Amino acid sequence: MQPHVDVLTLGVRDLEVSRRFYLDGLKWAATLDVASEVVFIQVGHGLLLALYDIEKLEAEADADYQSGAVPPISLGHNVHSEEEVDAVLAQAGTAGGSIIAPGRKMSWGGYSGYFADPDGFRWEVVYNPGLIVDADGTVRIGSAA
Amino acid sequence: MQPHVDVLTLGVRDLEVSRRFYLDGLKWAATLDVASEVVFIQVGHGLLLALYDIEKLEAEADADYQSGAVPPISLGHNVHSEEEVDAVLAQAGTAGGSIIAPGRKMSWGGYSGYFADPDGFRWEVVYNPGLIVDADGTVRIGSAA
Numbered sequence: 001m002q003p004h005v006d007v008l009t010l011g012v013r014d015l016e017v018s019r020r021f022y023l024d025g026l027k028w029a030a031t032l033d034v035a036s037e038v039v040f041i042q043v044g045h046g047l048l049l050a051l052y053d054i055e056k057l058e059a060e061a062d063a064d065y066q067s068g069a070v071p072p073i074s075l076g077h078n079v080h081s082e083e084e085v086d087a088v089l090a091q092a093g094t095a096g097g098s099i100i101a102p103g104r105k106m107s108w109g110g111y112s113g114y115f116a117d118p119d120g121f122r123w124e125v126v127y128n129p130g131l132i133v134d135a136d137g138t139v140r141i142g143s144a145a
Numbered sequence: 146m147q148p149h150v151d152v153l154t155l156g157v158r159d160l161e162v163s164r165r166f167y168l169d170g171l172k173w174a175a176t177l178d179v180a181s182e183v184v185f186i187q188v189g190h191g192l193l194l195a196l197y198d199i200e201k202l203e204a205e206a207d208a209d210y211q212s213g214a215v216p217p218i219s220l221g222h223n224v225h226s227e228e229e230v231d232a233v234l235a236q237a238g239t240a241g242g243s244i245i246a247p248g249r250k251m252s253w254g255g256y257s258g259y260f261a262d263p264d265g266f267r268w269e270v271v272y273n274p275g276l277i278v279d280a281d282g283t284v285r286i287g288s289a290a
Contacts, residue, residue, distance in 0.1 A: 001233045001240075001270075003173040005188040007221025008153060009269070028148040032286045043150040045190035045282030054217050061219050061259050061267040062245050071216050072199050072264075074206050076152025088146045095146075100207050114206050119217075122206040126152070137190030141177045 006046060008075075010121055011054035015039065017118045018051045025095025045137060054119075074114070074122040081127055082111040088125045089113045097123075151191060153220075155266055156199035160184065162263045163196045170240025190282060199264075219259070219267040226272055227256040233270045234258045242268075 012018040019039055022028050031048060032040040039051040057063070079085055085103040092115040093099050100122065103113035110128040117123065132140045157163040164184055167173050176193060177185040184196040202208070224230055230248040237260040238244050245267065248258035255273040262268065277285045 001171050001222070001236050003171070003186055003188050003194075004222060005153065005192065005194065005220050006223040007269075007271075008150065009219045009221060011217030011219075026146050026148070031284055040284075040286055041148055042284050043148050044192055046278040046284060047150065047189055047192060048221075048284055048286070049148075049150065050221075057217065057219065060246075061269070063217070063265070063267060071218060072156030072202065072208070073216060073218060074154045074156075074202065075150050076154060076193075076195075077146070077149060078151040091146050101205075120208070122208060124152075124154075124206070125146075131151075133191040139176055139185075139187050139191060139193055141185055141193065 007040075007048045007050055008043070009050040009052050009057060010071075010117075010119065011057040012051050012119050013054055014118070015051060015053055021096050021118050022049075022051065025097070026092070071119070071121055074124045076124050076126055078126050078128060078131065085111055085113055085125045085127050089115055092123070092125075152185075152193045152195055153188070154195040154197050154202060155216075155262075155264065156202040157196050157264050158199055159263070160196060160198055166241050166263050167194075167196065170242070171237070216264070216266055219269045221269050221271055223271050223273060223276065230256055230258055230270045230272050234260055237268070237270075 028041050030039050031042050041049045043049045079088060089099055097115040097117055100114035100116050103111055105111055112124050112126040114122050114124050130142045173186050175184050176187050186194045188194045224233060234244055242260040242262055245259035245261050248256055250256055257269050257271040259267050259269050275287045
């Protein structure tokens with residue numbers, strides 16, 4: 001098994017609410033939008049985010065989700081400055097997201113804040129001066145402190 | 146906010162158990178491995194998977210995780226044939242993962258199966274003849290049926 005993730009599927013409680021947040025609020029474009037079924041959004045080089053009904057995902061992945069639980073993941077969205085972190089958080093708030101933590105200096109030397117989408121999925125908006133992506137897509141990461 | 150995910154952080158209950166599964170079991174290489182803290186693994190062009198203590202993530206993301214809940218996401222891992230789906234599932238089982246669903250034909254025209262990592266995170270191993278990634282990383286997806 002080679003180390004790659006190609007699709008990140010979020011189990012969502014109301015696909016219409018998620019569509020409004022991601023497509024109308026954040027102005028992201030759908031790669032494929034199947035009404036009442038699934039929305040795919042490209043979020044990287046060869047990478048798709050999928051919004052999919054949580055009950056269908058539960059059945060398909062044979063998982064017992066506990067409604068109301070906040071998913072134990074976070075989606076990192078890297079930007080290029082502290083000011084851009086603050087600006088993206090503000091935009092997410094305007095789009096209907098909840099600001100969970102404002103931008104602040106982190107112990108590892110960067111600056112980040114969190115917002116939540118309509119299902120509580122945490123997005124961390126990050127300025128990490130120690131993370132470099134080479135032209136071929138290779139990521140180098142070290143202590144920024 | 147531009148549509149991109151750069152880091153996918155999984156909140157894990159025991160970092161050593163996760164390290165054994167992903168690094169020793171699946172033979173994936175760490176981009177950065179900070180003992181008792183975090184493991185970063187490159188899983189795409191400019192994309193990192195982070196394994197991080199669930200209690201630290203809970204504090205950082207101000208989230209109330211319910212222990213024992215299966216996370217309502219799945220990580221899609223695309224391969225090039227039905228046979229490769231079966232082979233990857235077998236390898237994940239050997240590495241210490243749990244086979245949740247064997248490879249089978251799906252209603253949308255592809256073939257997929259699921260395994261779970263030590264925390265229950267679902268990985269869907271997929272052969273999707275309707276998904277094409279262009280040389281520049283653009284994803285095209287349509288009905289494979």
